[in-house]
Each structure stands twice: as structure tokens, then as C-alpha cells.
Amino acid sequence: MSWVHITDYSPSQGWANPADADSRSRESCRLLEEGGVLYFDQVPFDLPDPDREFLRSQKQSGLRVHKNISYRPKTDALRGAAADDPEGAQRLHEIMRSYSKNVTQFVDRLLSPYAKDRQLDFASYRPLEEKGRDLAYHKRNDLMHVDAFPTRPTNGGRILRVFVNINPAVNRIWEVAEPFEPLAGKLAQKAGLPRYAKYAGSPGRKLRRTVAPIFRSIGLKNLDRSPYDHFMLHFHDWLKENRDYQEKWPKTRLEFPPQSCWLVYTDTVPHSVLSGQFALEQTFIVPIRAMVAPQKSPLKVLEGLCGTALAN
């Protein structure tokens, strides 16, 4: 796993050497796509101290929030704020809107090859201590997994996430493991990839794709979820259920100190969150056509293994 600490990028100026900016951006994309982590020891965009303090106070003032807070930039909608505190919810909404805008500007500049095609997904605030969280088995963050979204199929697009540890004193602790390409080479067949490849060419899938638009109009979404998305959702759960993988496969511990920020393709780098409280996150979906190294994408890796097209 490559971990790159970036020290020559500033929020106001971008890359320190403008003549190198394009090649540094491309190199950063490549590193991420190959399963690396880009790390900054200070937040590389504007995130005011009063906003961080307000976010932390949401937990400290008697848990006004009960789970992750999510912000949907496309519709400017906030979910998960306390219904009995409209003033607090409004402030929270403003902070999440501003965070999402600033992190997006930062990513568009840092990873300029993606700027034209990347799609803005949800942002989230994670106010709860991860250690010992009482979650349903497949939702547990402390089990090694690759990300897949049940409600937002990507059809091969990749899940790029930007995290910030806004805890004033405590590190956020992750474990990561070898990335998707070698992992899938060892486990995808065992996890049932041939079954999903078979489904890709089946009459049942053709029928679902034909009727999906009709059902979508009455609110039934994702009936035409691609074989790729089906497999990735399954693989997410399968890895969490696999005791041998969870307990015996090599892992690397990563510690993210207060104020640090990191970027990672979470569909490519298996990860688990062992502990930490107060983190911000923004997700981007990056389509294959924007990739610098498309052959490293989970879609292309899986298609190479099964010899079948898996996207819609």
C-alpha cells in the first residue's frame, strides 16, 4: 500500500511548482487509482475553527444527532439533524454546504484530470466514536471491506472519498489491506464472480433492463442495477463474513492525527475503521473514462477475470 504525504500543496496556491502542476495531478490520480492513500497533515482547504467546534458540540451537548449526518449537494438537502433544534440544524446545514463546496474546489484542482467528469455524491459528518459501535453485522465499520452503495449503483464508476479528522486530540485509526486487483485475483472466483458474469448475459437481465424505466417512474429504483454493482455489493458483505480474511490476512495500521486529511478510493482499498470520533467526509464518483489507469479499476479487473462485460 503506498501512502504519500503531500507537503508541496497549499490551499491558496495549489502545487508549489506551477510548471509541474499537471504532472503532479496526474501522478496523484494514478497513485489513488492503484490503491494508494494521499495524506495531508493539515486540512488543505478552508474549514474554519468555529465550524469544527460547532460540529463537535453537536455530540457534546447531549447527542442532538443520533447517527451520521449526510448532506446531498445536488439537492442541497441535509439528513440526520435533530428535528427539535431548527436553529442548530440550520447552522449544521450551512457548515456542511460550505464544507462540500470547499472540498470540491480542492479536489478539482488537486486532481484536475477528474474535474470535467467527476460526479459529486454525498458528504457526511461522523460524530460518533467508532470503537464499540453497535451496528448490524454488514454495516460494521471495524470489519475489513471495500465500499459499495446499496442505493446508488455506480455502474463501474469509482468511489473516491476525502476524509478529515476534526477531533482536536485523538487519532482516527484504520486498517487497510492489499488493493482490489490482487485481492480480486485471489478471492473473486471464490466469492461467486462466475455467477454474476452469467447473469450479465441472461434473458432475466435483459427483461429487467427493459422494464426498469417503467418501474423507475413509480419510484422503484435500481431494477437495472448492473452485474458489476450486484457483485460489488455482494463482495462487500462476503468479505465481512469471511473469518479467514478478517483474521488472518495481512493488514497495515494507519493513524490519522487531528487536523489531517486523506483521500482514498474506498472501493479499491479494503479498509476498516477501528476507532476515532468526529470526521468529515465527501464522496465523488469518478467514471472510468476519467481514469488515468482504467485497467486498475475494479470494473476492468473483474471483467478481465471473468471475460464478460459487467457494466450496463
Ligand SMILES: [Fe+2]
Ligand atoms: Fe467503508
